[in-house]
Amino acid sequence: MTKIKNMADLKKLKEQLQSDIKTEGKNVRPESLVHVKIAMATCSIASGSRETMNYLVDELEKRNIDAVVTQTGCMGYCYAEPTVEVTLPGKEPVVYGYVDHHKADEIIEKYIKNGILLEGIIPVNYRKIDD
Amino acid sequence: MSEYRIHLLVCGGTGCLSQSSHAVAESLIHEIKQQGLSDIAQVVSTGCFGLCEHGPVVKIIPDNTYYTHVKAEDAVEIVEEHVVKGRKVQRLLFKDPKTDKIITEPGELEAYKKQIRIALRNCGVVNPENIDEYIVRRGYEALGKVLAEMDPHQTIDIIKKSGLRGRGGGGFSTGLKWELTAINEADRKYVVCNADEGDPGAFMDRSILEGDPHSVIEAMAICGYCTGAGEGLVYIRAEYPLAIERLKTAIKQARNYGLLGKNIFGSDFSFDIDLRYGAGAFVCGEETALIHSMEGKRGEPTMKPPFPSVAGYLGKPTTVNNVETFANVPPIILNGHEWFSSIGTEKSKGTKVFALAGKVNNVGLIEVPMGITLREVIFEIGGGIKGGKKFKAVQTGGPSGGCLTEKHLDIPIDYDNLIAAGSMMGSGGMIVMDEDDCMVDMAKFFLEFTVDESCGKCAPCRIGNKRLFELLEKITKGNGVPEDIDRLVNLGNVIKDTSLCGLGQSSPNPVISMIRNFPDEYKAHVTDKKCPSGVCKALMVYEIIPENCVGCTACARACPVGAITGERKEVHTIDTSLCIKCGACMDRCKFNAVIVK
Structure with missing residues (x-):
C-alpha cells in the first residue's frame, strides 16, 4: 500500500476513491450498482443482523442481482434491528427496520427488483454535518 | 422495474399518528385509486421524520417535497396538483414557524430536525473496516x-x-x-x-x-x-x-x-x-x-x-x-x-450522544444538540412511552446520576442544568421509567450495581453503600420504618462527602434524588407497607373480591402452591401465608375477582 506522505497524497487518494465510486473501482462501492448496507454493531448482530446479511448475500447472488453488500456500524435505530439501508442506482438511500429473512426477501423482490417501497421505512431523522 | 414514478411517504411516527396521519394515508390511497393512478403512484407509511411539531408530514419523492400539517381533506389537492400536474401545493409546504418563510429546499429543511450527528457522523454510514x-x-x-x-x-x-x-x-x-x-x-x-x-x-x-x-x-x-x-x-x-x-x-x-x-x-x-x-x-x-x-x-x-x-x-x-x-x-x-460553538447552549457546546433506553418506543442511539429538552428527547425522538403508559421519571448519568421527573421535562439539557436539577449529564445513558416502575426498587437496582463495583479502597464507599443497599432491601421487604428515609438521606450525604473518588461521591445520587422527587412513594413503603407501583412483591397482598367471584375454580387450578381454596360455584379465598405472589390467579380470572392490595 502506498504511504500518504503529505496533504497532496491524501487529496489524491480521496479523488481517486471518489472517481472509483463513479466508475467501477473495487475499493469503494460503485454508484452504478445496488448497494445494500447492513448495520453490524454488537447489538445489531445480537438481533440477528449477521443472519440477515448472509441471507442477503446468498439470495442476491442466487437471484442474479448485481449488488454490493457491505457492513456498517450502528445506525441508531436499536428498536428496529436488524436495520438495512438499500441504495438503488441514482436513488436516495432507503432504510428498512426489522429485516428478518421474510422482510429481506420482500426487499429483494419488491424494492430492489421493482422499485416498490415497503411499509415501515425509517427516514433520516437527523441533520448531517457534511451536506 | 415498476411503473411507479412517484412515492408519497406518510409519516407514521408516534407524533404524526396522534394527529391522524393514518387518515391522511388512507385518503391519499383512496384519491389515487379514484384518479386511476394506482399504477404510477405509491403511498407508503414510514417511521418518524424528526419534524414532529409540524406533523402530519408527507414527503414526496423523487422531488423531495415535504408537506406539513397535512389533513385528510388535503389529499384531493395533493393528488390533483402534485401527482397529476406536477405542481407543488404551496399552502402545505413547510413554513418556518418564526418567520413564516416557505422552505422549499430539502437541504434547508434539515435544520429543523431535532437530531444532529457530529460524533456519530460516520456511524451507520461507512464500513468501519475500510x-x-x-x-x-x-x-x-x-x-x-x-x-x-x-x-x-x-x-x-x-x-x-x-x-x-x-x-x-x-x-x-x-x-x-x-x-x-x-x-x-x-x-x-x-x-x-x-x-x-x-x-x-x-x-x-x-x-x-x-x-x-x-x-x-x-x-x-x-x-x-x-x-x-x-x-x-x-x-x-x-x-x-x-x-x-x-x-x-x-x-x-x-x-x-x-x-x-x-x-x-x-x-x-x-x-x-x-x-x-x-x-x-x-x-x-x-x-x-x-x-x-x-x-x-x-x-x-x-x-x-x-x-x-x-x-x-x-x-x-x-x-x-x-x-x-x-x-x-x-x-x-x-x-x-465558530461552527461548533454555534450549536448548543451558552456553557455546553455541541451535541451529546444518548443511549435512550427503558420504557420508550424508539429505543436507540441518538445525538442531539445541547439545550434540547427531555420532553423532545423522550416524546418526539423516543416516540413516547411504551404501551401508552404514563411517564414517571428518567435516570440520567447512570448509577452516578439522578432521576428527573415530569417537572424537569422542559429544562434545556446541558451539564449545568442537569446538575442544578439534581442529576448529571454522565456519559449519556438515559433510562426512561413509567408508572409501573417502583422508585425504591430502582434505587436498589442502581445501588446493587455500585456495591458490586465499589473497589473497596475507602470505607465510606465500601461499607456505606452496602448499608444503603441493606436499608433499601429492608424497605422493599416491608420491614422499613419511617426513620429509614432520613437514614438513607443522611448516610447518602456522608458517603458523598467522604468517598475517595467519583464512584462513591456520586453513588448515593439515585436514592437521594428519588427520595426527593417521590417522597410519597417512599412513605407508602415504610408507613403503609404498600408499593404503589406493585413491584415490591413482599408488600403485595392478593385478595379475592367475594362479589365478583363465581367459583369457577380457574384461580385455584392455576395456583402453583395450592394457596387458593373454595368449593365449585362458591367464593374462593387466598391463604396469604402460602401465597408466593406470582400473579397466576389474577391472570387466569376472567371476572376481575382477584386484586392486589
Whole structure:
C-alpha cells in the first residue's frame, strides 16, 4: 500500500476513491450498482443482523442481482434491528427496520427488483454535518 | 422495474399518528385509486421524520417535497396538483414557524430536525473496516491540516474556543485538559482514550468504536501532536470484542497508509496507538483508577492532585479523554470552532450522544444538540412511552446520576442544568421509567450495581453503600420504618462527602434524588407497607373480591402452591401465608375477582 506522505497524497487518494465510486473501482462501492448496507454493531448482530446479511448475500447472488453488500456500524435505530439501508442506482438511500429473512426477501423482490417501497421505512431523522 | 414514478411517504411516527396521519394515508390511497393512478403512484407509511411539531408530514419523492400539517381533506389537492400536474401545493409546504418563510429546499429543511450527528457522523454510514470509506468522508484531513498548517498551541486554542467539554460525564474543558498536559515538560507523554464504558444501559462509546474507529484514532493523533505525546493507548473493556477487533483493523490500516507511525504526513511528528484491556470494572472509568489498571496494578483510584496531566501513566504527563470527546475533534478542526460553538447552549457546546433506553418506543442511539429538552428527547425522538403508559421519571448519568421527573421535562439539557436539577449529564445513558416502575426498587437496582463495583479502597464507599443497599432491601421487604428515609438521606450525604473518588461521591445520587422527587412513594413503603407501583412483591397482598367471584375454580387450578381454596360455584379465598405472589390467579380470572392490595 502506498504511504500518504503529505496533504497532496491524501487529496489524491480521496479523488481517486471518489472517481472509483463513479466508475467501477473495487475499493469503494460503485454508484452504478445496488448497494445494500447492513448495520453490524454488537447489538445489531445480537438481533440477528449477521443472519440477515448472509441471507442477503446468498439470495442476491442466487437471484442474479448485481449488488454490493457491505457492513456498517450502528445506525441508531436499536428498536428496529436488524436495520438495512438499500441504495438503488441514482436513488436516495432507503432504510428498512426489522429485516428478518421474510422482510429481506420482500426487499429483494419488491424494492430492489421493482422499485416498490415497503411499509415501515425509517427516514433520516437527523441533520448531517457534511451536506 | 415498476411503473411507479412517484412515492408519497406518510409519516407514521408516534407524533404524526396522534394527529391522524393514518387518515391522511388512507385518503391519499383512496384519491389515487379514484384518479386511476394506482399504477404510477405509491403511498407508503414510514417511521418518524424528526419534524414532529409540524406533523402530519408527507414527503414526496423523487422531488423531495415535504408537506406539513397535512389533513385528510388535503389529499384531493395533493393528488390533483402534485401527482397529476406536477405542481407543488404551496399552502402545505413547510413554513418556518418564526418567520413564516416557505422552505422549499430539502437541504434547508434539515435544520429543523431535532437530531444532529457530529460524533456519530460516520456511524451507520461507512464500513468501519475500510479506511478508504473514512477517507472519502474527509477522514484524516483534520490531522493533515493540523500537521501542515497549525502549531500545537493554535490547535489547542481552537479546541478551547470550540467549548468542547468531556463527554465521559465530567464536563471538563477538553482544550484546557490538553493544554495542562502540553505545558509539562517530559521525555515521554501519553494520550489515553477512555473506552471503559460501564454505565448500565449506555452504549455510545461502543457504537462509535464499532461504527467509526478511525475518527477516534485521528483525534488521538491530533491530541498527541498538541500535547507532545508520541504514544496513544485505548483502554477498552474486554467485553467489547467487536469494538476491539475493529479498532485493531483500523489501527493496522492507518499504519499501512502511514497515518500512524513515524513522520506522519511527512512531518517530524510520530505517533502510534496500542490497546490496553480492562476487565470491565466500573471504577476504572475514573481516570486515576484507569491508569493504575493500565499499569498492571489494582484498578483503584488515588487522590488528585497530582492530576494525570502532571503524573499519569507510568508517572508521565497523560491526557485522558473519552471516546465521544475524541470523535468530536476532527469536525471541529475541519469546520472551525465558530461552527461548533454555534450549536448548543451558552456553557455546553455541541451535541451529546444518548443511549435512550427503558420504557420508550424508539429505543436507540441518538445525538442531539445541547439545550434540547427531555420532553423532545423522550416524546418526539423516543416516540413516547411504551404501551401508552404514563411517564414517571428518567435516570440520567447512570448509577452516578439522578432521576428527573415530569417537572424537569422542559429544562434545556446541558451539564449545568442537569446538575442544578439534581442529576448529571454522565456519559449519556438515559433510562426512561413509567408508572409501573417502583422508585425504591430502582434505587436498589442502581445501588446493587455500585456495591458490586465499589473497589473497596475507602470505607465510606465500601461499607456505606452496602448499608444503603441493606436499608433499601429492608424497605422493599416491608420491614422499613419511617426513620429509614432520613437514614438513607443522611448516610447518602456522608458517603458523598467522604468517598475517595467519583464512584462513591456520586453513588448515593439515585436514592437521594428519588427520595426527593417521590417522597410519597417512599412513605407508602415504610408507613403503609404498600408499593404503589406493585413491584415490591413482599408488600403485595392478593385478595379475592367475594362479589365478583363465581367459583369457577380457574384461580385455584392455576395456583402453583395450592394457596387458593373454595368449593365449585362458591367464593374462593387466598391463604396469604402460602401465597408466593406470582400473579397466576389474577391472570387466569376472567371476572376481575382477584386484586392486589
